[in-house]
């Protein structure tokens with residue numbers, strides 16, 4: 386699943402950074418909304434649902450691009466366990482980017498809420514109304530959200546490690562614009 | 570190929586500090602947003618915990634208005650609401666309703682005669698899948714003016730400090746108007762004889778986009794018959810549920826759905842303040858309750874009558890309650906559905 390290109394393609398980079406902003410926002414919106422009773426609660430919920438569904442759509446597009454364009458190889462001198470960790474974290478990210486929105490949608494369906502995106506536009510229910518399904522998905526949405534955030538923190542730490550300590554071109558592979566250490 | 574310009578072995582402190590700071594700041598910002606660093610923030614968790622009786626909440630039940638009975642029926646729109654709101658639910662026609670008659674108590678086994686506030690939850694669905702949910706009570710005003718005030722009322726009533734209520738009332742004189750209603754309003758012997766009020770203000774948005782601040786009420790077709798409270802205590806603990814079951818079995822019960830339009834300057838942000846009686850009202854249709862069903866396995870059990878589930882054409886206003894209610898109802902719903910296995914055991918007798 387690698388390509389001889391040194392950088393991810395422009396659409397892949399665009400999606401990565403756009404989605405990074407969206408996903409980090411979603412995590413903050415999520416924990417912020419469930420901890421307030423002010424009118425901000427409704428505003429945040431009204432952003433959380435459509436933005437989450439947008440992430441689902443973007444993640445599916447991104448996965449397709451990944452199959453088409455693949456990813457640049459990691460530096461050959463990277464120790465095997467780190468390579469393995471990098472690979473596993475990518476699986477985890479794709480699973481979470483697609484799984485979290487589906488769980489959110491399913492959780493609302495199982496609780497008999499209409500999944501309103503905006504105005505009169507709403508999504509169909511994808512699960513039967515069921516307290517046990519709702520509880521399962523609600524807990525999954527909660528725990529996976531924290532796992533997601535933890536993975537992102539590790540991802541950021543890892544990328545900074547590549548850039549600041551190894552300066553091995555891994556950051557440049559995804560850098561939004563050309564940078565000093567542009568790999569050839 | 571780019572070679573590492575610095576081998577990991579030649580350790581430099583600077584980058585490690587940067588990494589630690591970036592990750593640390595992100596984690597702290599997250600914890601702050603989640604409220605973990607602000608113990609004074611009024612969270613849904615705190616509000617819902619404050620509703621619980623001294624022995625803890627009744628597991629598997631709604632955390633407030635815990636005692637109730639389901640119904641199904643219809644909302645028949647007469648078309649007159651369409652001048653105020655573009656919501657499809659006001660287009661002349663008949664739409665299915667799921668609802669719940671309930672008592673304003675956290676105790677699902679309370680005796681019906683002991684509970685002053687009676688309520689109703691309704692969900693109206695239109696063929697396009699949009700929903701209008703509402704939870705209303707028979708009081709003409711809410712006890713307090715703000716969600717924070719409601720939390721203070723709950724903590725004061727649960728407090729062991731003998732002066733707690735006195736202090737609460739000093740800080741929330743608006744509560745006295747509610748007490749006046751609670752002490753003097755006549756009681757009836759039937760859910761079918763109550764008028765139920767949204768109390769909260771919402772905005773109706775018409776076809777041109779103009780917004781109309783409104784409140785709504787269900788006005789019973791049945792003539793209210795006043796019954797002295799000590800007479801009601803002689804009836805069984807579940808007399809309201811038995812009465813409504815028999816009454817609806819004998820004939821469907823009806824309410825007019827009345828929308829009251831605010832004048833400019835009317836208090837829309839405070840459900841403790843009634844609007845003057847001369848405000849324009851529009852009858853938008855009729856609610857008909859056709860069948861009563863026990864809450865257990867009933868169609869209302871797993872529904873949250875969240876007052877912010879609204880069709881396009883109705884939105885929240887500057888009233889802070891619907892947001893607070895939505896946050897708290899969701900928390901209550903999450904807890905009680907997770908405790909579903911406790912539900913039957915705690916209601917033995919009452920609902921068979």
Ligand code: HEM
Nearest residue numbers: 401405406408409451475478479537541544555556558559
């Ligand atoms: C908010 C959440 C983020 C998510 C979900 C995320 C996800 C991903 C994923 C799935 C990849 C694999 C490439 C792909 O298929 O697109 C990747 C690569 C990368 N990300 Fe992120 N990312 C996030 C934030 C960040 C941030 C903040 C940075 C910068 C510090 C960053 C820098 C990179 C770099 C440099 C790569 C390329 C690594 C490689 O060559 O494999 N990411 N990211």
Ligand code: HEM
Nearest residue numbers: 411412415416419434437438440485486489490527530899
């Ligand atoms: C990438 C996508 C998503 C992320 C990262 C995310 C993240 C979060 C987070 C962090 C929370 C707070 C959890 C807590 O502290 O209790 C939350 C709650 C919630 N999310 Fe999401 N979410 C996503 C997608 C969605 C979608 C698509 C929906 C629905 C359509 C949704 C519906 C909800 C709901 C209803 C809650 C409140 C749960 C509760 O009642 O406790 N989420 N989400």
Ligand code: HEM
Nearest residue numbers: 631633634669688689690704705706716767768897901902
């Ligand atoms: C901040 C203020 C309020 C709080 C914290 C609060 C809290 C709650 C909670 C936790 C429930 C149970 C929800 C569920 O599990 O489904 C509930 C139900 C209910 N509330 Fe409130 N409430 C508030 C204000 C109001 C107001 C202003 C009204 C009336 C106009 C009202 C009327 C009702 C009714 C009728 C129900 C029962 C609905 C049903 O049958 O499911 N509440 N409330």
